[in-house]
Amino acid sequence: MLNLDLPEPLMLALRWLLLLGPICLVMFFAFLRETPRRAKIGGLFAFLYGVPLIFVTHSLAIHFGWWRYGWDALMLNGIPADILIGGAILFGPGLFFAFPNVSPLVICLPIIIGLHSILFSSLEPLVYAGPNWFLGVVFVFVTAHIPAIYLARWTAEDRHLPMRCALLAIMTGGMIFAILPSLIMHAMGGEWGLLERPIWSTVLAAVLLGFASVIGLSANQMLCLQGGGTPIPLDPTKCLVRSGIYAYVSNPMQLSAALCWIILGLYLQNAWVIAAAGMAWVFVQGMVRWHHRYDLLKRFPEGWPEYKEHVPEWLPRWKPWVPTPARFTVDTAEVVWPKALRGATGLSIETSNGSTTYQPKGETRQFGGIEARLFAMTHINFAWAIAAHAALIIVLPAKYVLSQAARPARARL
Numbered sequence: 067m068l069n070l071d072l073p074e075p076l077m078l079a080l081r082w083l084l085l086l087g088p089i090c091l092v093m094f095f096a097f098l099r100e101t102p103r104r105a106k107i108g109g110l111f112a113f114l115y116g117v118p119l120i121f122v123t124h125s126l127a128i129h130f131g132w133w134r135y136g137w138d139a140l141m142l143n144g145i146p147a148d149i150l151i152g153g154a155i156l157f158g159p160g161l162f163f164a165f166p167n168v169s170p171l172v173i174c175l176p177i178i179i180g181l182h183s184i185l186f187s188s189l190e191p192l193v194y195a196g197p198n199w200f201l202g203v204v205f206v207f208v209t210a211h212i213p214a215i216y217l218a219r220w221t222a223e224d225r226h227l228p229m230r231c232a233l234l235a236i237m238t239g240g241m242i243f244a245i246l247p248s249l250i251m252h253a254m255g256g257e258w259g260l261l262e263r264p265i266w267s268t269v270l271a272a273v274l275l276g277f278a279s280v281i282g283l284s285a286n287q288m289l290c291l292q293g294g295g296t297p298i299p300l301d302p303t304k305c306l307v308r309s310g311i312y313a314y315v316s317n318p319m320q321l322s323a324a325l326c327w328i329i330l331g332l333y334l335q336n337a338w339v340i341a342a343a344g345m346a347w348v349f350v351q352g353m354v355r356w357h358h359r360y361d362l363l364k365r366f367p368e369g370w371p372e373y374k375e376h377v378p379e380w381l382p383r384w385k386p387w388v389p390t391p392a393r394f395t396v397d398t399a400e401v402v403w404p405k406a407l408r409g410a411t412g413l414s415i416e417t418s419n420g421s422t423t424y425q426p427k428g429e430t431r432q433f434g435g436i437e438a439r440l441f442a443m444t445h446i447n448f449a450w451a452i453a454a455h456a457a458l459i460i461v462l463p464a465k466y467v468l469s470q471a472a473r474p475a476r477a478r479l
Contacts, residue, residue, distance in 0.1 A: 077136075077189075077191060077192050080189075080192060081146060081148050081149070081192065082148065084148055084149055084152040084153075084156075085148035085149075085151060085152040086152075087152070087156070088152045088153075088155035088156035088160045089152075089155060091155075091156070091160045091163070091164065092109065092155055092159050092160050092163060095160075095163030095164060096109065096159070096163055099163075101163060102222065104221060104222045104223075104224065105162075105163070105166065105218070105222040107221055107222075107300045107301060108159075108162065108217065108218035108219065108220070108221030108222040109158065109159030109162055109163060109218050110159070110300070111217050111218060111221050111230075111233075111234065111237075111298070111301075112158030112159050112162060112214040112215060112217050112218035113154050113155055113158045113159050113214075114237055114241075115158065115210075115213065115214045115217055115233055115234070115236070115237040116153065116154030116155075116157060116158040116210060116211070116214040117150065117151065117154045117240075117241075117245065118237060118239075118240025118241050118244055118245050119209060119210035119213075119214070119236070119237070119240055120145075120150055120153050120154055120157075120206070120210050121142070121143070121145060121150055121240070121244055121245055121248070122240055122244050123205060123206045123209055123210050124145045124150070124206065125143050125144070125145065125244075126205075127199075127202040127205070127206065128143075128144045128145070130198075130202070131196045131197065131198075132195075132196050132197075132198055132199045132201065132202030133193050133194060133195050133196050133199050133202060134193070134194050134196065135149070135192065135193050135194075136190065136191035136192060136193070136194065137191065137192075142248060142249065142252055143248050143252070153211075154214070157174075157207075157210070157211035157214060157215070158211075158214040158215065158218060159218060161173050161174075161215055162215050162218040162219060162222075166219070166222070170212045170215035170216050170219065171212065173215065174207050174211055174212050174215070177207075178203060178204060178207055213233055216229075216233075217230060217233045217234075221301060227290055227294070227295075227296070228290055228463070228466050230296060230301075231286055231287070231289070231290040231296055231297070232463065234286070234296055234297060234298065235282075235283060235286045238282070238286075238297075238319075238323075239279070242323050242326050242327070243275075243326065243330065246327075246342060247327075247330060247331075247334070247336075247339050247342075250336070250338045250339050250342060251334075251336060251338070251339070254336075254338040255338075256334060256336040256338070256339070258334070259334075263333070267333060268333075271329060271330070271332075271333035274329045275326055275329050275330065276456075277452065278322050278325035278326045278329060279322060279326065280322075280452055280455055280456045280459065281311060281315075281318045281319075281321055281322040281325070281452070281455075282318060282319045282321075282322030282323065282326075283322075283455075283459050284310060284311045284318070284452075284455035284456075284458065284459060285297070285310075285311050285312065285318035285319045285322070286319070287310075287455070287458065287459060287462065288307050288309065288310040288311060288312055289303050289307055291431070291462070292305060292307050292309060292310070292426065292429065292431070293305050293306075293307040297319060299361060302361065302365075305429075306362070306365075306366040306369045306370060306373070308369065308373050308377075308387075308388075308389070309386075309388070309392070309426050309444075310441070310444050310451070310455065311444075311451060311455055312377070313377065313383075313386035313387050313388055313412075313444070313451075314377070314382040314383045314386055314387075314448050314451060315377065315378060315379070315380070315381070315382040315383070316373070316374065316377045316378065316379050317379045317380065320346045320347075321346070321380055321382075323343075323346045324343040324346035324347065325343075327339055327340065327342040327343045327345075327346070328340050328343045331343075372389065373387075382448050383448065384447055384448050385411045385447055385448075386411050386412060386444070386445055386447075386448075386451070387412075388411055388412020388413070388445065389412075390412070390427035390428065391412045391413055391414040391427060392412060392413055392414065392424065392425065392426040392427055392441075392442075392445070393414050393416065393423075393424070393425045393426075393427070394407065394413050394414065394415050394416070394422075394423070394424050394438070394442045395416045395417070395418050395420070395422065395423045395424075396415065396416070396417055396418075396422045397417070397418065397419065397420065397421065397422055398417045398418065398419060407442055407443075407445070407446065409446065410442065410445035410446050411445050411446075412445055413442060413445040421434055421435070422434060422435065422438050422439060423438050424437070424438035424439075424441040424442055436457075436461055437458060437461055437462060437465070440454040440455075440457050440458050440461065441454070441458070
């Protein structure tokens with residue numbers, strides 16, 4: 067272990083190096099070398115994932131006393147902004163561009179064991195290491211850095227779409243629930259104070275946030291399952307998604323974000339966090355509508371105008387808009403489901419002696435078992451659709467994880 071004991075001017079220079087070094091590294095590999103476009107997109111996704119995850123994990127590390135940072139300049143929740151941004155660049159696009167064909171585990175393991183074990187506890191006054199600091203380092207790498215590099219790699223190679231969408235959903239959640247409220251309270255006043263708030267208000271806020279989050283998460287899931295792409299236009303869907311939650315509202319992710327900020331602002335008793343919901347409206351009026359006009363309309367000239375005519379942007383329909391009925395085949399022994407789905411919209415119910423299946427019209431993918439029943443429930447009304455999507459958010463990832471666990475280790479990476 068080294069004992070650098072650098073004077074404050076050199077430590078300040080080190081902070082700048084931790085920000086400018088990764089930026090220069092990325093600029094070199096991304097623009098001075100021939101880096102493919104999908105690799106650049108993957109690097110951007112890795113950075114966007116890294117920012118909220120580094121913020122959350124370092125906040126937890128400070129809370130549990132694993133380490134703390136010195137000084138008060140350019141700090142957010144006790145974390146230096148330069149280290150937050152520089153770390154997201156380095157342990158994302160930086161290392162991915164530098165070692166595009168090396169496993170993220172192979173890249174990060176020497177850093178965890180070597181660099182941090184030698185230097186981390188020797189960087190006072192930049193950082194003061196506490197008990198179990200190495201456990202905190204491992205925690206940050208496992209949850210923030212390694213997944214970020216995997217996200218970049220999978221995006222560049224266009225593989226593991228469900229995992230990419232899951233990581234992007236985690237990224238979005240970190241931005242909505244952690245980064246933006248913290249920035250607002252840092253600039254305008256306010257504090258989290260979660261442990262000081264009444265338990266009933268915390269439970270109520272959690273339930274309401276869960277409901278609002280289902281809207282956004284289900285949209286992300288439908289874009290992956292039926293669209294064959296991610297929610298971010300740089301890695302777009304291959305098909306127009308009009309089923310599931312999209313049969314009720316055309317901007318479910320923006321609606322989800324706005325509801326979350328309103329609920330979170332009421333819980334924190336912070337009017338500025340509530341006002342952030344207006345950002346979602348501005349985003350829809352500008353970026354989303356621009357994306358609709360210059361991307362979706364051009365790629366889906368037949369289906370998109372009809373869809374926009376029938377499905378609202380903000381206020382969900384009570385009954386879904388389904389232009390062509392989906393096919394739901396149920397075993398003749400199951401008498402409950404045909405009765406329960408009798409009032410469903412856009413659902414053709416058939417009976418057979420085989421297994422239960424669900425298949426939207428015009429799609430080759432077919433769902434069976436419990437997920438087929440849940441997808442059929444999304445045709446009843448908006449309330450049942452939210453309940454069904456809440457279950458699908460759990461059922462489908464669990465099924466995917468089990469299927470991946472059964473595959474050889476080399477095929478999973």
